[in-house]
Amino acid sequence: MIEGLPALYIFMLSAFTGYEVISRVPVILHTPLMSGSNFIHGIVLVGAMIVMGNADGTLELTIGFIAVAMAAGNAVGGYVATVRMLEMFHTAKPKNEGAQ
Amino acid sequence: MNLLIEAVYFVTAAVFIIGLKQMSSPVTAHRGIVWAGIAMVLASLATFGAPQITLDIGSINLQLMLVAIIVGSAVAYISAKRVAMTDMPQMIAMYNGMGGGAAAAIAAVELVKLSAGAESHGLTVQILAVLGAVIGAVSFSGSAIAFAKLQGIMKKTMRLPMHQMMNIALFIAVCIFGYLVATGQPAFNYVVIFFVLALVLGVMVTLPIGGADMPVVISLFNALTGLAVAFEGFVLNNSAMIIAGTVVGSSGTLLTQLMAKAMNRPISNVLFSSFGSDGGAAAEEDIEGSMKEIQATDAAIMMAYGQKVIIVPGYGMAVAQAQHKLKEMQDLLEARGVDVKYAIHPVAGRMPGHMNVLLAEAGVDYDKILDLDEINPEFPTADVALVIGANDVVNPVARTNPDSPIYGMPILDADHAHNVIVIKRGKGAGFSGIENHLFYADNTQMLYGDGQKAVAELIAGIKTL
Numbered sequence: 001m002i003e004g005l006p007a008l009y010i011f012m013l014s015a016f017t018g019y020e021v022i023s024r025v026p027v028i029l030h031t032p033l034m035s036g037s038n039f040i041h042g043i044v045l046v047g048a049m050i051v052m053g054n055a056d057g058t059l060e061l062t063i064g065f066i067a068v069a070m071a072a073g074n075a076v077g078g079y080v081a082t083v084r085m086l087e088m089f090h091t092a093k094p095k096n097e098g099a100q
Numbered sequence: 101m102n103l104l105i106e107a108v109y110f111v112t113a114a115v116f117i118i119g120l121k122q123m124s125s126p127v128t129a130h131r132g133i134v135w136a137g138i139a140m141v142l143a144s145l146a147t148f149g150a151p152q153i154t155l156d157i158g159s160i161n162l163q164l165m166l167v168a169i170i171v172g173s174a175v176a177y178i179s180a181k182r183v184a185m186t187d188m189p190q191m192i193a194m195y196n197g198m199g200g201g202a203a204a205a206i207a208a209v210e211l212v213k214l215s216a217g218a219e220s221h222g223l224t225v226q227i228l229a230v231l232g233a234v235i236g237a238v239s240f241s242g243s244a245i246a247f248a249k250l251q252g253i254m255k256k257t258m259r260l261p262m263h264q265m266m267n268i269a270l271f272i273a274v275c276i277f278g279y280l281v282a283t284g285q286p287a288f289n290y291v292v293i294f295f296v297l298a299l300v301l302g303v304m305v306t307l308p309i310g311g312a313d314m315p316v317v318i319s320l321f322n323a324l325t326g327l328a329v330a331f332e333g334f335v336l337n338n339s340a341m342i343i344a345g346t347v348v349g350s351s352g353t354l355l356t357q358l359m360a361k362a363m364n365r366p367i368s369n370v371l372f373s374s375f376g377s378d379g380g381a382a383a384e385e386d387i388e389g390s391m392k393e394i395q396a397t398d399a400a401i402m403m404a405y406g407q408k409v410i411i412v413p414g415y416g417m418a419v420a421q422a423q424h425k426l427k428e429m430q431d432l433l434e435a436r437g438v439d440v441k442y443a444i445h446p447v448a449g450r451m452p453g454h455m456n457v458l459l460a461e462a463g464v465d466y467d468k469i470l471d472l473d474e475i476n477p478e479f480p481t482a483d484v485a486l487v488i489g490a491n492d493v494v495n496p497v498a499r500t501n502p503d504s505p506i507y508g509m510p511i512l513d514a515d516h517a518h519n520v521i522v523i524k525r526g527k528g529a530g531f532s533g534i535e536n537h538l539f540y541a542d543n544t545q546m547l548y549g550d551g552q553k554a555v556a557e558l559i560a561g562i563k564t565l
Contacts, residue, residue: 007334007342014330014343017117018350025124027446027471028460030355031453035192036123036133037351038322040116042140042195043344044202044329045169046109046147047336051209052165053153060209061161065168067205072172074199075144079137080180081191082123086130088185088460 035082042075108146109340115139116344120351126466143340144169172198185461186418189454190250193318196325197243203328204236208295210335211281215288223283225335230282232331234274234298239324241302246318249306259308264372270301305371313370315447315454316359320367323352359447394545396554399521400561406483408439410475412514413459415449416489416525420551423462426488429555430464432562442468443475443485443512445493476513485517487538489524489551495536506534520544523554 025033048071052064115135122132147153153161176195183191207229214220248254260266277294280286309317326348333341360367403409411430417423430440442464448455456469470478479485487494494514497504514520515538522539524546538544547554 010339010342011330011346014346015350018120018347018352019354021117021121021347022124022351022354025355026126027444028453028456028466028469029124029126029129030359030446031188031192031457032129033120033123033453034319034322034352034355035188036129036136037120037326037348037355038192038196038199039133039140040120040136040344041199041322041326041329041348043112043116043143043341044199044206044325044332045140046143047206047329047332047338047341048202049144049147049165050150050153050336050338051206052168053150053161055161055209056213060212061164063205063208063212064161065164067202067209068165068168069172070198070205071202072169073176074195074202075140075176076173077176077180077191077195077198079133079140080177081183081188081195082133083130083137084180084185085188085457086123086133088457 032082032085035078035085039075039078039082042071042078045071045075047071102151105146105150106339108142109338112139112143112340113343116340117347120347185458186421187251188457189315189318190247193243193246193250193314193321196318196322197240197247200236200239200243200321200325200328202236203325203332204233204240204295204298206332207233207236207335208291211286211291212288215286215291217285220285221335227282228331229335230278230294232328232335233295234278234301235324235331236328237295237298238302238305239321239328241299242306243302243318243321245303245306246314246321250314263304263308267301267304270297270304273297274301309370316356316367316370319352319356319359320371323349323356326350326352389540389542391539392545394521394547396547396557397561397564399545399547400558401565402519402521403433403438403484403486403558404436404562404565406438408441408478408482409433409484409486410441410443410479410482410514410517412443412445412485412487412490412494412512413448413455414445414488414490414493416491416523417551418449418454418458418489420489420553422488422551422555423458423464425552425555425559426459427462427464429559429562430468432559436562440468441470441475441478443472443479443514444469445472445490445512446510448490448493472510472512479513479516482517483519485514485520487514487520487522487524488555491524491536492534494538495534496541497534497537500537504534514538515541515543518543521547523547523549523551525550 022033048067052068055061055064116139119132119136122128180191210229220226274297277290277297280290281294326345330342330345330349333345360370411426433440442459444455459469492506494512496515498506498509498511501507520543522544539546
C-alpha cells in the first residue's frame with residue numbers, strides 16, 4: 001500500500017523527474033514528445049481494466065466499458081501517432097548538438 | 101503472483117521515464133517510444149492477473165473488457181494510421197481527451213460505488229478521486245472542442261455574454277458539488293450533476309480560445325490528463341499510474357511553458373483573453389508602401405543566382421502540402437551551389453515542431469532546419485528569404501509597434517534579408533488578423549498563389565536556367 005507521506009514523496013520525486021527529463025529537448029521534437037507523453041498517460045488503461053473488473057451492475061459496467069475503450073484508444077492512438085512522426089526522422093543524419 | 105505484477109508495474113514506470121528521456125533526443129527518440137510501447141503491453145497483460153480483479157473466463161466483465169479493448173484500439177489504430185501528417189495536432193488532442201475521459205470514468209465508477217453504499221477508503225482517497233475526476237472531465241470535453249476547432253468543424257471562437265463571469269460561477273459550482281461528493285457518502289444525483297458541470301466547464305474554458313493558441317491548450321490538457329491519471333492511480337493504489345501520470349503532468353507543464361514562452365503569451369493570457377479583444381484595432385496605423393507582385397520566373401532567377409536562400413515555412417505550407425516540392429526545389433538550388441536553409445519559428449504551424457515533422461517527411465536533413473536563435477543572425481547575409489505560408493511569425497511590428505497585440509513576440513527577421521519573396525494565397529491578414537508590414541516593405545515582393553503550385557512554378561523556372 002502506498003499511503004500518506006510516502007505517496008507524497010513519490011508524487012514529488014516523479015514531478016521533478018518529469019521536469020528534468022525533458023528540460024533539454026530540441027524544438028524539433030516538441031510535437032513528437034507531446035504525442036509520446038500523451039501515449040504514456042495511456043497507462044490509465046491499467047486503471048480502467050481494474051475498475052472494469054470490479055464493476056457491478058449495468059451502470060458501472062457501462063462506464064467501465066467506456067473507460068477501457070477510451071483508455072485503449074489513448075494508448076494505441078498515441079503510440080501509432082508518435083511512431084509515425086518519429087519514423088520521419090529515420091533517414092536523416094543524426095545531429096550532435098540539439099538546440100535550446 | 102502479486103509480487104510479479106508489482107514488479108511489472110515497477111519496470112513499466114522505469115521504462116516510461118527512460119523512454120521519455122530518449123524521446124527528447126532525435127537520435128534515440130524512436131527507440132524510446134518502442135520501449136515505452138513494450139512496457140505498456142506488458143503492464144496491460146499483467147493487469148489481467150491483478151489481485152483486484154479475480155475474473156473467471158466466462159464473466160461478463162472480462163468479455164466486455166476484451167470487447168472494449170478491441171474496439172478502442174481498432175478505432176484509434178485506424179484513425180492514427182490514416183490521418184494526414186498535417187492533421188496530427190487535432191488527433192493528439194483527441195487521443196489525449198480519451199485518456200482524460202478514461203480517468204474521469206474511473207473516478208465515476210468509484211463514486212457510483214460509494215453512492216451505492218460501498219465502503220469508503222478514506223477522505224484523502226475520495227478527495228483525490230474527485231480531483232482526478234474534475235481534471236479528467238475538463239481535459240476530455242476541452243480536448244473535444246480543441247479537436248473540433250482544429251478539424252474545422254467549429255470555425256468561430258465563441259464568446260457568450262459575461263463569459264468570464266459564467267466560467268467563474270461554473271468553477272465555484274464544480275467546487276461545491278466536488279466538496280459534496282468528496283465528503284461522506286455521496287448522493288447519486290450529486291455525482292451526476294458534478295460530472296455534468298465539470299464537462300461543461302471544459303467546454304466553456306476552451307470555446308473562446310482561438311486556433312492560434314490551440315497548441316498551448318492541447319499541451320496543457322495533456323499535462324492535466326497526466327495529473328488526472330496520477331490521482332486515479334492513488335485511488336486505485338497503482339504505482340505505475342501514479343509515476344507515469346505525474347511524470348507526464350510535470351513534463352507536460354514544462355512543455356506548455358516552453359510553447360507559451362515562444363509565443364510571448366503567458367498561459368493565463370491564453371486561457372483568459374483572446375486575440376483582438378483588447379482594442380487592437382484602434383491602434384492600427386497607416387502602412388507605408390504597397391504590395392509588389394513578382395512573377396515566378398523572376399523569383400526563380402533571384403534564388404538560382406543567389407548565394408544563400410532561407411526558406412520560412414508556415415501553416416500555409418502545411419495546408420498546401422508543399423513540403424515535397426520545397427525539397428525538390430532545395431535539391432535543384434543546391435545542385436547550383438546555393439546554400440539553402442530552413443528557418444522554423446517555434447510556433448510555426450499549429451504546434452511547435454509541426455513544420456519540422458513535415459519537412460522531415462519530405463526528406464529534408466535536419467541540420468538544414470534551424471531554430472529562431474540560430475537562424476536570425478543569418479538573415480542579413482541571405483540573398484533571398486522565401487516566406488511560404490507564414491505570416492505573423494515574420495511580422496516586424498512585433499519588434500517595432502508596442503500597441504500591436506503581438507508586440508514582444510520573438511519573430512524571424514526575414515525582413516533583414518536582401519530580398520524577401522512571400523508566397524501567399526491572397527491579400528488577407530494572418531491568423532491573428534493583424535496587417536503584416538513585411539508585405540509592404542521595399543525589399544519584399546509577393547508571389548500570389550497556392551503554395552504547392554507556386555513552388556512548382558519556381559522549380560520550372562529554375563530548371564530553364
